[in-house]
Amino acid sequence: MSIIKLHNTYFKKYISEKKIAEAVDLMVEQITEDCKDETPVFIGILNGSFMFVADLVRKYNYNCTVSFVKLASYEGVSSTGKIKQLVGLNEDLEGKTVIILEDIIDTGNTLQEIYDIFNDRKLKQLKIATLFFKPDVFKKDLKIDYIGISIPDKFIIGYGLDYDGLGRNLASIYQLTNPPKMKNIVLFGPPGAGKGTQADMLKEKYNLIHISTGDVFRSNINNKTELGILAKSFMDNGDLVPDEVTINMLKAEVDKNPTANGFIFDGFPRTKSQAKALDKFLEEKGELISGMVALEVPENLLVTRLLERGKISGRIDDQDESKIRNRFNEYNTKTAVLKDYYQLQGKYFGANGVGTIDDITKRLSEIIDKL
Numbered sequence: 522m523s524i525i526k527l528h529n530t531y532f533k534k535y536i537s538e539k540k541i542a543e544a545v546d547l548m549v550e551q552i553t554e555d556c557k558d559e560t561p562v563f564i565g566i567l568n569g570s571f572m573f574v575a576d577l578v579r580k581y582n583y584n585c586t587v588s589f590v591k592l593a594s595y596e597g598v599s600s601t602g603k604i605k606q607l608v609g610l611n612e613d614l615e616g617k618t619v620i621i622l623e624d625i626i627d628t629g630n631t632l633q634e635i636y637d638i639f640n641d642r643k644l645k646q647l648k649i650a651t652l653f654f655k656p657d658v659f660k661k662d663l664k665i666d667y668i669g670i671s672i673p674d675k676f677i678i679g680y681g682l683d684y685d686g687l688g689r690n691l692a693s694i695y696q697l698t699n700p701p702k703m704k705n706i707v708l709f710g711p712p713g714a715g716k717g718t719q720a721d722m723l724k725e726k727y728n729l730i731h732i733s734t735g736d737v738f739r740s741n742i743n744n745k746t747e748l749g750i751l752a753k754s755f756m757d758n759g760d761l762v763p764d765e766v767t768i769n770m771l772k773a774e775v776d777k778n779p780t781a782n783g784f785i786f787d788g789f790p791r792t793k794s795q796a797k798a799l800d801k802f803l804e805e806k807g808e809l810i811s812g813m814v815a816l817e818v819p820e821n822l823l824v825t826r827l828l829e830r831g832k833i834s835g836r837i838d839d840q841d842e843s844k845i846r847n848r849f850n851e852y853n854t855k856t857a858v859l860k861d862y863y864q865l866q867g868k869y870f871g872a873n874g875v876g877t878i879d880d881i882t883k884r885l886s887e888i889i890d891k892l
């Protein structure tokens with residue numbers, strides 16, 4: 522996932538796990554060359570450095586010891602006000618080679634405080650290693666011995682670094698980005714759950730463009746387009762149309778509406794690869810799926826509903842119970858997994874799909890209002 526939201530602020534992926542790992546590898550190589558005969562003491566500065574320290578020492582193949590300290594400030598009684606102290610530094614470091622491991626160094630103010638504290642400890646040598654470094658804002662006259670990745674002065678999070686407490690667990694680095702402009706909703710549910718009916722209500726209410734891939738296919742079939750001819754045999758049997766065809770069609774539908782407030786996707790995505798393609802496609806536009814809103818209806822009720830609909834609409838795939846069963850089979854084997862896909866991103870919201878149209882719209886609106 523490349524765009525994420527923390528505390529109502531949006532971040533996009535900036536440095537991949539792979540790039541980070543490569544930078545850590547290089548640092549380990551350099552440190553090994555300089556210190557392998559020394560049994561260095563690696564000291565991580567909490568909280569931000571924990572992930573970096575774990576990855577770095579795991580790759581360091583010679584003897585070493587590992588500690589963590591935290592720089593805490595307390596109100597001093599002296600006229601200088603705040604005094605900083607290192608918490609957790611209990612061991613005797615005299616005569617040792619100490620390597621400070623920092624997640625990020627920007628102005629260098631914190632580093633200076635740490636440097637001064639360690640310098641009083643009669644070490645053999647003190648070295649500084651930082652995974653990220655902002656050369657444009659660094660203003661101290663301190664030597665930094667090992668630098669992983671130099672970056673411009675941007676606010677970054679992930680890989681130990683937080684935004685107001687959140688984001689430390691992200692494996693990649695993210696940077697601030699503009700909030701998406703669209704509200705994009707995946708309206709989800711098995712065939713016959715009432716997605717089309719609800720989409721009609723919701724698109725008015727939220728001023729969104731409704732894209733039903735089933736409808737687009739059907740209109741292509743009616744107009745006997747190449748796409749329609751291709752899709753017809755799959756649809757009539759209740760099979761899914763191949764991903765590539767469907768994905769390209771969906772992209773074209775989205776691109777027809779460049780000024781939209783957002784979209785209600787109905788009947789798409791239906792496979793994991795469609796979901797991934799949709800995420801990637803939206804990301805390129807600086808947008809994302811706001812949430813998957815799912816209509817939950819028991820299967821036995823659905824079959825009755827679909828057979829009723831088939832009598833009125835004349836849809837071939839709604840008239841024959843074996844075709845309907847095949848659509849459920851397609852749904853259960855290929856589509857239902859999307860619940861997990863969006864749930865993992867914290868974007869799945871289920872609603873009871875049994876009741877009057879208005880009641881159900883109300884339930885869905887309560888969810889959509891919060892997205």
Ligand code: AMP
Pocket residue numbers: 712734735736738755756757759760761762763764767787788789790791792795838848
């Ligand atoms: P629907 O109107 O959503 O029930 O879709 C009717 C039929 O259109 C499905 O049974 C499929 O054959 C085809 N179809 C609609 N959307 C998709 C999709 N996202 N992927 C593959 N096939 C689809």
